[in-house]
Structure formats: structure tokens, C-alpha cells
Amino acid sequence: MQQTRQPVDLAIEARWIIPVHPSQTILEGHVVIIDQRRIVDILKEPLARERYAPDHWIKRDQHALMPGLVNAHTHAPMSLMRGFADDLPLMEWLNSHIWPAERDHIDEAFIKAGSELAIAEMLRGGTTCFNDMYFFPEIVARTALRFGIRAVVGMIVLEMPTVFASDSSQYIEKGLRLHDELRHEERITTAFAPHAPYTVEDTALMRIQTLADELDVPIHMHVHESAHEIDMSIDRFGIRPLERLARLGLTTPRLIAVHMTQLLNNEIQFAADQGISVVHCPQSNLKLASGMCPVAALLDAGVNVAIGTDGAASNNDLDMIEETRCAALLAKGVAKSPTAMPAHRALESATLAGARALGLESDIGSIEIGKFADLIAINLDTPRTMPIYDAAAQIAYSASSDQVSDVWVAGQHRLENFELTDIDTAAVMAEACRWRDVLASRSAGK
Amino acid sequence: MQQTRQPVDLAIEARWIIPVHPSQTILEGHVVIIDQRRIVDILKEPLARERYAPDHWIKRDQHALMPGLVNAHTHAPMSLMRGFADDLPLMEWLNSHIWPAERDHIDEAFIKAGSELAIAEMLRGGTTCFNDMYFFPEIVARTALRFGIRAVVGMIVLEMPTVFASDSSQYIEKGLRLHDELRHEERITTAFAPHAPYTVEDTALMRIQTLADELDVPIHMHVHESAHEIDMSIDRFGIRPLERLARLGLTTPRLIAVHMTQLLNNEIQFAADQGISVVHCPQSNLKLASGMCPVAALLDAGVNVAIGTDGAASNNDLDMIEETRCAALLAKGVAKSPTAMPAHRALESATLAGARALGLESDIGSIEIGKFADLIAINLDTPRTMPIYDAAAQIAYSASSDQVSDVWVAGQHRLENFELTDIDTAAVMAEACRWRDVLASRSAGK
Numbered sequence: 001m002q003q004t005r006q007p008v009d010l011a012i013e014a015r016w017i018i019p020v021h022p023s024q025t026i027l028e029g030h031v032v033i034i035d036q037r038r039i040v041d042i043l044k045e046p047l048a049r050e051r052y053a054p055d056h057w058i059k060r061d062q063h064a065l066m067p068g069l070v071n072a073h074t075h076a077p078m079s080l081m082r083g084f085a086d087d088l089p090l091m092e093w094l095n096s097h098i099w100p101a102e103r104d105h106i107d108e109a110f111i112k113a114g115s116e117l118a119i120a121e122m123l124r125g126g127t128t129c130f131n132d133m134y135f136f137p138e139i140v141a142r143t144a145l146r147f148g149i150r151a152v153v154g155m156i157v158l159e160m161p162t163v164f165a166s167d168s169s170q171y172i173e174k175g176l177r178l179h180d181e182l183r184h185e186e187r188i189t190t191a192f193a194p195h196a197p198y199t200v201e202d203t204a205l206m207r208i209q210t211l212a213d214e215l216d217v218p219i220h221m222h223v224h225e226s227a228h229e230i231d232m233s234i235d236r237f238g239i240r241p242l243e244r245l246a247r248l249g250l251t252t253p254r255l256i257a258v259h260m261t262q263l264l265n266n267e268i269q270f271a272a273d274q275g276i277s278v279v280h281c282p283q284s285n286l287k288l289a290s291g292m293c294p295v296a297a298l299l300d301a302g303v304n305v306a307i308g309t310d311g312a313a314s315n316n317d318l319d320m321i322e323e324t325r326c327a328a329l330l331a332k333g334v335a336k337s338p339t340a341m342p343a344h345r346a347l348e349s350a351t352l353a354g355a356r357a358l359g360l361e362s363d364i365g366s367i368e369i370g371k372f373a374d375l376i377a378i379n380l381d382t383p384r385t386m387p388i389y390d391a392a393a394q395i396a397y398s399a400s401s402d403q404v405s406d407v408w409v410a411g412q413h414r415l416e417n418f419e420l421t422d423i424d425t426a427a428v429m430a431e432a433c434r435w436r437d438v439l440a441s442r443s444a445g446k
Numbered sequence: 447m448q449q450t451r452q453p454v455d456l457a458i459e460a461r462w463i464i465p466v467h468p469s470q471t472i473l474e475g476h477v478v479i480i481d482q483r484r485i486v487d488i489l490k491e492p493l494a495r496e497r498y499a500p501d502h503w504i505k506r507d508q509h510a511l512m513p514g515l516v517n518a519h520t521h522a523p524m525s526l527m528r529g530f531a532d533d534l535p536l537m538e539w540l541n542s543h544i545w546p547a548e549r550d551h552i553d554e555a556f557i558k559a560g561s562e563l564a565i566a567e568m569l570r571g572g573t574t575c576f577n578d579m580y581f582f583p584e585i586v587a588r589t590a591l592r593f594g595i596r597a598v599v600g601m602i603v604l605e606m607p608t609v610f611a612s613d614s615s616q617y618i619e620k621g622l623r624l625h626d627e628l629r630h631e632e633r634i635t636t637a638f639a640p641h642a643p644y645t646v647e648d649t650a651l652m653r654i655q656t657l658a659d660e661l662d663v664p665i666h667m668h669v670h671e672s673a674h675e676i677d678m679s680i681d682r683f684g685i686r687p688l689e690r691l692a693r694l695g696l697t698t699p700r701l702i703a704v705h706m707t708q709l710l711n712n713e714i715q716f717a718a719d720q721g722i723s724v725v726h727c728p729q730s731n732l733k734l735a736s737g738m739c740p741v742a743a744l745l746d747a748g749v750n751v752a753i754g755t756d757g758a759a760s761n762n763d764l765d766m767i768e769e770t771r772c773a774a775l776l777a778k779g780v781a782k783s784p785t786a787m788p789a790h791r792a793l794e795s796a797t798l799a800g801a802r803a804l805g806l807e808s809d810i811g812s813i814e815i816g817k818f819a820d821l822i823a824i825n826l827d828t829p830r831t832m833p834i835y836d837a838a839a840q841i842a843y844s845a846s847s848d849q850v851s852d853v854w855v856a857g858q859h860r861l862e863n864f865e866l867t868d869i870d871t872a873a874v875m876a877e878a879c880r881w882r883d884v885l886a887s888r889s890a891g892k
Contacts (some may be wrong), residue, residue: 087788121829174453286775329732342533383567402848436833
């Protein structure tokens with residue numbers, strides 16, 4: 001009978017498998033079979049040995065295997081500004097520190113160094129896909145391709161001139177060129193990324209919606225991040241930003257609305273009715289005191305709520321396990337209910353909901369046959385995650401991202417036994433230090 | 447000149463030293479000199495080599511050295527119930543899960559196994575001192591002595607009969623015996639630990655205050671944890687719990703008031719005036735939806751605010767770095783100010799403020815000459831903490847507790863290069879699993 005076993009690339013056997021879909025499920029003694037970058041089967045270990053002849057059989061017997069984490073909102077290159085300016089009022093932080101530093105220092109080398117550091121950190125912590133918004137997205141895309149992570153790069157749009165583009169038309173033009181360049185890449189897709197309602201005018205927003213429909217890509221945007229944003233919109237347009245976006249035709253299932261800390265009850269229902277995805281960035285919202293997103297109310301209304309770290313300048317890390325824990329805990333505090341966002345639901349937000357927001361739910365976000373093998377193993381055999389009653393609860397409420405032992409992106413082993421493969425971490429960190437010296441000397445010189 | 451160098455036990459050289467006191471200080475290129483368990487000098491590296499001849503010279507050149515973290519409120523043995531019952535309403539959690547399990551299973555073996563697991567986790571994560579409240583504190587004390595951590599064990603008092611004692615008099619009697627047994631221990635002290643205003647009657651509370659004054663020990667108590675507690679007190683006594691404690695004479699600098707999520711403005715000022723210490727447990731407060739402690743307002747009023755993890759059944763870990771980050775972030779969100787609880791202040795709450803609350807500020811909580819060498823080294827040379835503009839901000843906002851590489855308690859190396867010394871971690875985890883089977887079979891049998 002031996003000769004009838006099907007040859008495949010890889011089998012991963014784990015103590016617990018959390019597929020995320022179907023929800024509330026933990027499989028024990030199962031194996032995920034991978035071939036040609038995708039999951040081809042999920043079955044009990046004895047059956048797997050009968051049916052398949054994998055090139056590699058990897059056993060992780062103290063580990064939970066789950067879908068790779070989807071960081072649904074970040075600014076990867078800003079990792080070079082991690083801790084550059086903390087504990088400051090928002091406008092002082094932006095006007096006196098972040099924006100001047102960006103204006104004076106951002107170039108392709110900065111973007112490359114920052115993306116490399118961010119991707120090393122994300123892969124190390126179990127993130128297999130990130131949704132980015134920053135200048136020079138082509139450099140972010142190239143770095144993601146080289147480092148083997150999955151990414152959605154933002155076709156950023158602002159009215160404000162920067163080193164990257166001079167006006168919204170030029171930003172859009174550069175974005176379209178990037179979309180065209182990347183159209184055959186399997187691991188990299190694009191999204192329009194108009195920065196925010198207050199930085200992009202109506203004409204550009206309507207054009208973006210039209211183009212997004214044509215290209216069938218999402219629209220990734222900061223929306224209702226702070227009370228100040230709402231006030232500005234009411235002053236200038238007489239309406240709240242979400243209402244303005246609605247009138248311009250942008251409130252559709254394409255919209256990835258990031259932050260959403262300022263929501264009226266009817267706006268929560270509206271978001272649900274329109275099929276908008278919300279990306280919750282709890283640590284950034286707390287650190288900048290932007291407000292608290294009503295996650296439980298959004299989930300109850302049926303809104304797809306994903307999780308993002310935001311950039312390292314306002315977080316200050318890209319740790320999706322920590323972010324997911326913060327989301328799950330804060331949801332309870334804000335809703336005044338300990339049953340809000342339970343463990344399995346939190347893990348779904350960190351994976352499948354992110355995939356849905358990015359329009360990638362048929363390819364990633366859960367351990368299901370046919371999807372890419374974007375997977376992570378988490379070693380639960382440490383004092384902080386012992387004993388184990390429910391592996392999903394241990395991940396949501398106890399595990400550290402340093403317990404992520406293995407990461408696969410499309411079946412490729414990117415973190416193996418806690419070590420990044422194919423990334424020279426020391427060189428990446430040395431380059432980050434060099435940029436620190438550049439930016440720090442700037443602060444010192446003031 | 448060589449022969450004039452003073453022989454000492456240990457020198458620790460670190461890239462950055464964060465003494466916590468004086469505040470806002472980061473020393474570079476310095477060495478901490480340790481002899482007879484205490485810090486005897488802090489000086490520049492070349493001077494240290496001139497003046498001292500240590501038995502051991504330990505160099506940590508990518509690390510920040512800081513005082514050991516003080517976990518100012520926990521229930522160590524509850525680590526065996528980590529993840530036992532999550533995402534439930536508070537009263538269902540207590541009445542249907544935690545309390546029945548405690549009633550049926552707690553004995554000296556449970557306490558020993560739970561304390562061992564908790565202490566292994568705490569030392570691994572940089573906690574050098576914990577303030578405990580649980581049954582059989584003598585077992586917690588013995589385990590802490592054996593595992594080499596510093597602890598304040600609670601002389602727990604309830605009116606309710608448990609397997610440990612039958613009424614408040616017997617609890618107090620057992621506490622006094624424990625205090626007497628431990629009086630010559632350098633690393634273990636005691637505090638009275640009346641559980642909460644709603645579980646201890648006036649007579650017992652007044653007796654505790656008298657005894658605490660006689661023995662010169664703190665009083666460690668859950669106070670104003672939830673709105674329900676306030677309502678119960680108003681129903682029964684016509685006044686809020688803090689007012690009742692004030693009338694009974696308990697609102698003094700001895701009082702370690704844990705949680706304090708429900709505070710009127712005048713109560714914040716009252717806490718400051720009376721010199722009460724507050725222990726903030728942000729993750730537990732969020733997870734149980736108890737409320738949010740107004741930390742920035744307390745700090746502004748001059749209250750000593752320490753940080754605690756609470757027990758692992760409601761957190762679900764004993765990670766003081768994560769807890770401190772959550773405190774620093776949540777303080778900003780609650781105060782609606784990004785300048786609330788800045789990084790250095792957060793680290794002070796996690797160390798010196800805890801020491802002050804426990805009455806141990808002359809012995810621990812900062813890197814100062816004369817204090818015990820309770821120290822931790824954190825390796826910042828990883829992508830998630832690079833680049834480094836300010837080592838204190840990196841610890842408060844970016845580092846993971848798994849980056850703690852070394853822990854010393856009274857100069858003894860308890861974690862060395864990420865490995866616990868003198869603790870058989872595998873045996874501790876195996877015993878925790880055995881208890882999991884006992885408790886899980888109970889759930890399954892229902």
C-alpha cells in the first residue's frame with residue numbers, strides 16, 4: 001500500500017491546531033498537509049501517515065499551530081522612529097518631531113532600512129501579512145518580496161507635497177504605476193491608501209473610489225482617529241468625516257477604516273450596513289490618547305473588526321500577539337462586560353478578519369484546504385502559558401510573541417526554531433542603528 | 447597600586463543603567479558593585495576597574511540594567527487556574543468556577559505547585575519581589591525562600607470559613623504565627639491581607655489595624671475594585687468602602703489599596719492626604735471589566751501608585767513588563783492625555799513605588815548604594831527594541847519580558863543568560879499539568 005501515498009511538499013504536525021474557521025475549534029493530534037504553497041489537507045496523524053508522503057514532516061508537539069497573524073494597519077518604515085519621541089501631545093509629536101524628521105530624512109534608503117527592521121520584527125512575532133501605508137511603497141514591496149513576507153502595499157495619496165510626490169494626482173499616478181508593476185506578484189497586492197479625510201480632498205477621493213472599483217482593490221484610510229478630526233470636518237464641511245465619505249461614495253466593503261475611535265451609535269450600524277471593515281489599533285489609540293474604539297458594539301452589529309499595530313513610532317512595537325491581547329482586554333473594559341471579545345473571537349480578528357478587510361479571505365486568514373500555507377507555531381511549553389486548559393485562551397491572554405517558534409509564508413519556512421531564515425538580523429539592526437544616529441543627532445542639534 | 451583594590455563579590459557592567467532614583471536618569475558605561483548581597487558602589491567602568499577586585503565581573507553590553515520589578519499584588523498559587531475559566535461575567539466566574547474549585551482542591555500541595563509555577567514565571571520575566579495574598583501563605587513563603595525570590599506574604603483574613611481557617615480570629619491567629627516564624631528571614635516579610643471591605647467585618651478590621659501598628663507591617667487589601675462593591679457598601683453601611691475604612695482608622699500609609707477603579711475626585715485627594723499606596727492592576731481590571739483606575743489623576747495628586755499583575759486566573763500571566771506597558775498606555779487613554787504616565791514614571795511604578803507600598807523602599811526598588819542587589823538585565827539587541835533613542839522608553843513601550851536575560855536577588859544570580867538557575871522548570875511544569883488534569887476533569891464531570 002505504501003506506493004499509493006501521495007507525494008507532497010510538507011506535513012506539519014502540532015499538539016493543537018486552531019483553524020480559526022470553523023470558529024471555536026481546536027484540533028488535537030492533527031496534521032496540516034501542504035503542497036505547492038497551499039494547504040491540501042487537514043487530518044488526523046495516523047491517516048496523514050497513510051495517505052501522504054511529504055518531503056518534510058515537521059512535528060511541533062508542545063505547540064499550537066494557527067494561521068499567520070495579519071497586521072491590518074502599519075507604517076513599516078517608521079520602525080526607525082521607534083521611541084524617537086514619546087509621551088508628547090499629538091500635535092507637538094507630529095509637528096515638532098515626526099513630520100520634520102520625515103521631511104528631512106526620508107528617502108529610498110530610509111524606507112529600505114525601516115522596512116527590513118519592521119519585517120524582521122513582524123516575522124519573528126508571527127505576522128505573515130501586513131497592510132502598509134507609507135511613502136515609497138515600491139521599496140516596501142520590494143523588501144517584502146525579498147524577505148518572504150506577504151504584504152498589501154498602500155498606494156498612498158495626500159494633497160500635501162512630500163519628497164515622494166507633489167500633489168494628489170502625482171501620488172495617484174505613482175500608485176497606479178506600482179499596481180501595474182506588482183500585478184503578477186502572488187504575495188504582494190495593493191490598496192489605495194488615501195491618508196485621511198482631512199488630508200485628501202473630495203475630487204481625489206472620488207477618483208480613488210472609481211479607480212479602486214476598476215482595479216478591484218481595497219481603500220485603506222485613517223478614519224475617525226481622534227475627536228479633533230471630527231471637529232475639523234464639522235468646521236469645514238458641516239458633517240462628520242464618515243458622513244462625508246458616504247456622500248462621496250466611499251463607504252463600501254472596499255473601505256478599510258482604521259482607528260474609528262469616535263463613533264455614534266448610528267455610525268456603528270451604518271458601518272455594519274455598508275460592510276465597511278474596521279481596523280482596531282488599541283495600543284496606538286491609547287498611547288496617543290486618541291480615544292477608545294467600541295469594539296464590542298461593532299462586533300455585535302456585525303462589523304468585520306481586524307487588528308493593526310499602527311507604526312512603531314506610536315506603539316512602539318509591531319507585536320500582533322500583544323496587540324490582540326490589548327484589544328481583547330480593552331474591549332471588555334470599554335463595553336463594561338467581561339464577555340466582550342472572547343479569546344477565539346480575538347484570534348479571528350487577528351487573522352481571518354484582517355484577511356477579509358484586505359480582500360484576501362479566499363487565500364489566507366484560516367487553516368482551510370485551498371488557502372496558502374501562511375502558518376505559525378507557538379510553543380506553549382513555558383511557565384507563563386502553563387497549565388493549558390484552552391490553547392486559544394493561552395495565546396490570547398498569556399503567550400508572548402517570543403514563543404512563536406516557526407513561521408511559514410506560502411509554505412516557506414521563514415522562522416525556524418525561533419531563528420529567522422534568510423534574513424541577516426545583525427545587519428538589519430546595524431543599519432537601524434546608523435539611522436538612529438542620523439535622527440538623534442538632528443534632535444541633539446536643535 | 448593593584449593591591450589597594452577592594453575585594454567585592456560582584457561587578458555588573460551594562461550598556462545602560464536605569465537607577466530609577468534619581469529619576470529620569472540613564473547612566474552609560476557604568477558598573478554596579480555588589481558585596482554581601484548589597485549595592486556598594488555605582489561608578490564609571492574605568493574607575494570601577496581601578497578601585498574594585500570583584501570575584502565575578504559580568505558584562506552585559508547590549509543590555510539595560512534596572513531594579514528588579516516589584517509585583518505589588520498577586521495570588522501566586524492561582525497560576526494553576528490560568529485560563530481555567532475565561533470570558534465569563536465576574537459573579538459566574540467566581541461562584542461557578544473559581545470558588546468551587548478552590549473549595550474542593552486547595553491544599554498544601556496545590557499551593558506549593560502553584561507557587562512554584564508562579565515564581566518560575568516571575569523570575570523568568572524580571573520580577574524579584576512579589577506581594578502575595580492567598581491561603582496557606584506559609585507554603586508560599588517556603589517556596590519563595592527555596593526558589594530565591596523576595597516576597598511579602600499576606601496574612602490573609604476573611605470571615606468566611608475555608609479549608610485554611612474557620613473565622614477571622616483563626617485567620618489572624620495563623621497570620622501572627624506566620625509573622626513570628628518569618629521574623630528572622632531577610633528575603634520574606636509579611637503584610638496583613640484582609641481580603642476586601644465586603645468580606646471582613648469592622649471588628650476584625652480594627653484588630654488588624656492595631657496589630658499592624660504593633661508589628662509595623664502593611665495592610666494589603668482589595669479596595670474599590672468594582673462598582674458592585676461600592677453599591678454593596680452603600681446598601682449595608684450607608685457609606686462607600688473607603689469612607690468606612692477611614693472611620694475604622696485604616697486609611698494610613700500602611701494601606702496598600704489594590705485596584706481602586708471607582709474613585710471620586712475627593713477620594714483621590716483623600717488617598718493622597720492619607721498617604722495610602724494604590725496598586726494598579728490594569729489587565730485584571732480590563733479582563734473582568736471592573737473599571738479603570740484614574741492613574742494620572744492619582745499621580746498628579748501625589749499618590750504612590752504601584753503595579754500588580756493580580757493572579758493568573760484573571761490576567762492571565764504574571765508579566766510585569768506587559769503590565770507596566772498596559773498601565774502606561776491605559777493611563778493616557780483614561781486621562782485623554784498622551785503625556786500621562788511617561789516611560790520613566792511607569793518604570794518607577796513597577797519598581798520603587800512597589801517597594802514604597804510594601805515598606806521596603808530602604809532595601810529595594812532602585813539601584814542605590816546600600817540597597818539589596820535586586821537587579822535585572824534586559825537585552826535590547828533584538829529587532830523589536832531597535833533602534834534605541836531612550837532605553838527606558840524601549841523597556842516601557844517595546845521590550846518583551848522574554849528579553850530579560852539576567853535576574854539577581856540580593857546579588858544571587860537567579861536567571862542567567864535566559865536560564866533559571868536552581869529551578870527544575872520541567873518538573874514545575876509537569877506538576878502544573880497534573881493539577882490541570884485534576885481541575886479539568888472536574889469541569890468535564892459537571
